Amino acid sequence: MHRPSPIENRLAAELAEARPDLVDRYWAEQPGARAAVLTRLWRALAHEPLPWVERRVRGAHGLVVRLADGRALHGPHADPFATGAYVTAVRLDGTSYDDPARLVTDLGWPHAAGLAAESGHSAASLALSRAGQEAGSREWPARDWQWEQRVVDGHPFHPNCRSRPGFSVAEQLAYGPEHRPVVRLETVPVPAGECLLTGDWPEELRDGGRLLIPVHPWQAAHVLKGGAEPWRAAHPLLSLRTLALPDGPHVKTALSARLTSSVRDISTYSIGAAVTLSSFATDLAARTDGLLHVTRTLGAATADSPDVAAVLRESPQACAAPGERVLPVAALATTTLPASPSWLAEFTRLALTVGLRLLDLGVALEAHGQNLLVVLSGTGAPLRLVYRDLADIRLSPARLTRHGITPPELTGRQITDDETVLRRKLFGSLVAGALAGTAGSGPALANALATAVAQLPATPDLTALLEEPLPAKALTLMRLSPQVPGDQWAALPNPLTGAG
Template sequence: MHRPLSAESEVAAELAEVRPELVARYTAELPGARAAVLTRLWRALAYEPLPWVARRERGREGLALGLSDGRRLHGPHADPYATTAYVTAVRLGETPYDDPARLLTDLAVPHGTSLAAELGHSVASLALSRAGQQGHSKEWPTRDWEWEQRVVDGHPFHPNCRSRPGFSVAEQLAYGPEHRPVVTLARVPVRARECLVTGEWPEGMRDGERLLIPVHPWQAEHVLKRPRDPYDGGIAAHPLMSLRTLALPEGPHVKTALSARLTSSVRDISVYSIGLSATLSDFAETLAARMDGLLHVTRTLGAATADSPDLAAVVRESPQVYAASGERVVPVAALATTELARSPAWQAEFALLALTVGLRLLELGVALEAHGQNLLVVVSPGGSPVRLVYRDLADIRVSPERLARHGIPVPELTGRIVTDDVTALRRKLFGSLVAGALAGTAGSGPALRGALEAVVGELPGTVDLAALRAEALPTKALTLMRLSPGTPGDQWARLPNPLVTEVF
């Protein structure tokens, strides 16, 4: 087997300096981390429209890919909805590979070198994340950040699930939510007249005529190049699963700019999104009121930018404010850490709730980006999914034509959020909710099929449901996007629809 030593050995060397007691556990976790990332990469090779994959041949022994240069790549049958690592090795010609970074390097495809380096970081960071775990208590968390910090492996389908280039081992341990740190946010003073502010900027983040914009310490050091102010005690906060969003002790969440490439994107905060944040927040409250109590959307309390995506922040409600006595608000990505997600009956209940809300909103004219990080479910004391909570409106899609058809005033929105394109609207919802949140909760194609078949007859009979029942499922072609640096925007793959085919 081939082993790329660079990222793995670099992390091991750094770990020996800062946390030597974790080195043995980190080393033991590497094979499982390689398999986890290789499984995600194999999904992409099997289903994404990669230009150098000429054909795909499914046989009794697995899947064979014919490459445009005549080589052949062999591996197991690919379940596009599997969340467990089942690909331990694939063969390029007669050579076996158990490491995704080495495989992509030897495939020698355009722009593959940089992605291979990211895959190496993903493996090493994933092993580090797993090495620091102490097991989950049988008692459910009571704090919102405790739920978030249960998500150890990151994105369930992205090969860059834990890629954190630019972060040292010490920084990953200090800032990664799965390591359960307390992070001290800096407060950068900026004159209020020099800022774009929407909503009500909190009084506790002001100093006279200046705004005190919360800044992630990584951003302060590496991007803003600001030395720590010894007279600023900062703000102690708990990182959530996105790493750049943190829960404050008094309740609200703060989304900070973090100009590092995590998974796919550089996590800054655009001036565009700050400008729309208050309008979107008010609009979302209006829509949620039409959902018969099945949906809440966390309100944006205030947003500010010093006219730069590198120095901006958004303050919004914690989803926990929508929990009644005895209820829990659980991020969908964290459901896999509970016994609930292993129950087919519970999966069906959750699918019915999520699809009812998603399809009703889509019919009205709004497509949510309802993946496992943005979508949360309110669980009753008895364990039933009773309501949804949605957060982060920055990447939804809004159709003025559909809104007008239903007599809903069209908000003053511009830019990428606004579209009447039916394909774009359905991709946004189905790709994030069905191929994302529901698939990630179900954990496999057969389980997802069972959940969908159990509830599809009870869903609102819209034209969008008809499309969901008949067409291939869209999903972002995450690997293709990383291999296409000159192509802006999202690119898409089509997955087998479990309501249509049983081939996985």
């Protein structure tokens, strides 16, 4: 067995207290969890514009990453679209590393300590997540939240795919969707005059002149430290901070913890824009000939603080007719789908049809596997799409106006006419994210794209997708560059042409 790291030992000790029956399975899952995180890290070392990398040399027996300080990393060829854990070890100047945290530590780059700690936590938490799975059926679940809880490994390309620093083992078991808990949401009472409220706020979340704002129990315990009251039971979804009430809407809560790369609070800007964006996007979706539904924002409120805020959103379940299922794209890999070789191409065509049509109109979706959902027929055919969480989309007033559409009265980061920004937003999330994660490899993605794009109308955006390198967020570089605001980007080899 590999040499346990301090974080692996710490989680094992906590697990022995919380769930002693899972300890052996946790240790058995640890090598595979390390490999999964190391594979994601190797993708970054092979493809991201890291300033500490001088050049990359691809040879018959693998990839050599030569560093600016004279050292060299040796590993297998890196498929930027592969989702399997195919990297079990890499060598740095002759020393073999199977532990991603130890590798990042020994690379010694600026801000590496934070990434090392988080990648170590990611591997340990991923082993915990895998250990808690029941041997079960791949048949279709009945409820939308059950689909979300089947996604065990988290982000398909981020080394911090399961990083949950600040969460004890008991809290991961109590709140992590892959552990299938029921979570008791709480509420914080705030005088209505001190709140920003958009949309409708239900009577059950009002108390005289006060609004009751739902909060996650982790937030109540660690950030608010008191003053919250129990409210309703709910089921955690892919994002962990968003939960499904059994009888209706989804509740997006503030969660001031660093998960993957970000602290998950809810900005005042997002609350103020929520209903305006929802109404605008609902109207725009009507231009897709029924291929897209956007889940409506019912209400959003904040106590003028990113730590106390919530958004109530329509459940995607409302978009499914009898006999249909709606599930996040990230969950497609967890179930048995039709064996037809054309299925992936059909889904790819549907996703690109919708994404490119909206982009041409002037809206770039953040269509990764968590925000983008697909409605499947009773036989598993992809019928239409559902999109949720509009907080990170981009709007182009110039494109909208060109099509006779009045832009919403918004300002700020969501508004841009920069074509590079708009294309990066859609292509990086949809093609390099949702579609690549579903395909699982570069060749599979290339085959699906080649079939799908032949049926799409020619636009400048499609030409850019076909001929230019494929943009993807440089997730590891972003984590190693906390002084640089906003997104940073990698140019991946185009799966259709190899350009990159």
